[in-house]
Amino acid sequence: MALLEVKDLSIYYQMHRGDAKAVDGVSFSIKENETLGLIGESGCGKTTIALSLLRFIRPPGKITGGSIIYNGTNILDLSEDGMRRLRGNEIAIVRQEAQNALNPVLTVGEQIAEQIIEHDKVDKNTAWQRAKDQLELVGIGADRVRSYPHEFSGGMRQRVMIAIATANYPKLLILDEPITGLDVIVQRQLLKLIADLRDRFELTIIFIAHDLSVIAENCDRVVVMYAGKVAENSNTSDLYHKPLHPYSSALISSYPSILGERQELKSIPGAPPSLVNPPPGCLFADRCEHVMDICRQKIPPEYDIDGRSVACHLYEHSKEPQV
Numbered sequence: 001m002a003l004l005e006v007k008d009l010s011i012y013y014q015m016h017r018g019d020a021k022a023v024d025g026v027s028f029s030i031k032e033n034e035t036l037g038l039i040g041e042s043g044c045g046k047t048t049i050a051l052s053l054l055r056f057i058r059p060p061g062k063i064t065g066g067s068i069i070y071n072g073t074n075i076l077d078l079s080e081d082g083m084r085r086l087r088g089n090e091i092a093i094v095r096q097e098a099q100n101a102l103n104p105v106l107t108v109g110e111q112i113a114e115q116i117i118e119h120d121k122v123d124k125n126t127a128w129q130r131a132k133d134q135l136e137l138v139g140i141g142a143d144r145v146r147s148y149p150h151e152f153s154g155g156m157r158q159r160v161m162i163a164i165a166t167a168n169y170p171k172l173l174i175l176d177e178p179i180t181g182l183d184v185i186v187q188r189q190l191l192k193l194i195a196d197l198r199d200r201f202e203l204t205i206i207f208i209a210h211d212l213s214v215i216a217e218n219c220d221r222v223v224v225m226y227a228g229k230v231a232e233n234s235n236t237s238d239l240y241h242k243p244l245h246p247y248s249s250a251l252i253s254s255y256p257s258i259l260g261e262r263q264e265l266k267s268i269p270g271a272p273p274s275l276v277n278p279p280p281g282c283l284f285a286d287r288c289e290h291v292m293d294i295c296r297q298k299i300p301p302e303y304d305i306d307g308r309s310v311a312c313h314l315y316e317h318s319k320e321p322q323v
């Protein structure tokens with residue numbers, strides 16, 4: 001059974017020039033213990049989706065349609081109390097650029113303990129002891145419990161954020177670009193920590209990234225987003241070896257491959273369209289090597305192909321176009 005099922009989710013940012021359709025009819029699901037990658041260019045709606053799963057969307061943002069079913073319950077129907085119980089205990093997030101979001105005037109121990117007390121009815125001593133355990137768990141060491149964020153490197157601050165997010169033993173952990181902006185060695189160490197935590201606590205993970213090689217190594221499935229919609233949803237290996245959507249294919253050739261042979265990197269010409277007044281039809285049409293007349297007229301439906309899905313008119317008649 002799916003642990004999380006997002007169905008036809010739409011989230012708009014209400015601007016005076018009109019609604020920006022940041023997330024438009026998005027559906028995907030995650031099984032227990034699965035790691036799902038969410039990728040796509042900047043502005044395609046990844047963070048907006050991540051925040052909506054904890055109902056953290058604030059005005060001018062608004063969830064305008066769809067459902068988010070967690071363990072059989074639509075979280076959009078939960079009371080604020082119900083939401084508080086869910087946050088941290090069931091679903092937790094390490095937000096994008098979280099390593100810069102620690103409170104500079106509190107020790108890391110206080111910040112972890114605060115999170116524990118907020119969601120679990122434990123006394124201060126227990127919370128402090130658990131904060132130390134969390135610091136051990138993320139490889140920082142309990143002896144740093146009284147250190148302040150400025151005494152840590154970016155990678156260590158990200159470990160503290162992971163310690164905070166996992167402090168109440170969530171089932172689903174959302175990591176929004178957890179290694180972006182860190183150097184390669186630190187990135188590797190963090191990925192190893194995330195994989196260790198996943199195995200040890202049987203976590204289900206949503207891993208948001210720009211870098212496809214990161215996704216390739218760490219995710220079972222990948223949802224490729226483009227301009228607020230799902231372009232392709234596929235298991236990782238098939239996505240790499242045989243992308244279905246022309247956008248997936250372009251993304252793969254625009255990043256160094258760790259799985260395939262070396263090839264020249266291509267950037268994708270052009271930019272995504274406006275989300276306020278998008279053109280009719282497929283939003284990728286202007287940048288697509290395979291564009292056809294119908295692409296500028298009709299929004300492509302999602303076609304199911306061998307357990308994968310692709311929103312592209314190329315698949316209307318044929319199962320196997322080459323992109």
Ligand SMILES: Nc1ncnc2c1ncn2[C@@H]1O[C@H](COP(=O)(O)OP(=O)(O)OP(=O)(O)O)[C@@H](O)[C@H]1O
Binds near residue numbers: 041045
């Ligand atoms: N608070 C906001 N107010 C208005 N528009 C917003 C707000 N937050 C996001 N948006 C818009 O919603 C769209 C999706 O943004 P989002 O941050 O979800 O993208 P993203 O895929 O996470 O991008 P990135 O890779 O840069 O983190 C963008 O067009 C963005 O400008």
Ligand SMILES: [Mg+2]
Binds near residue numbers: 047096176
């Ligand atoms: Mg983002």
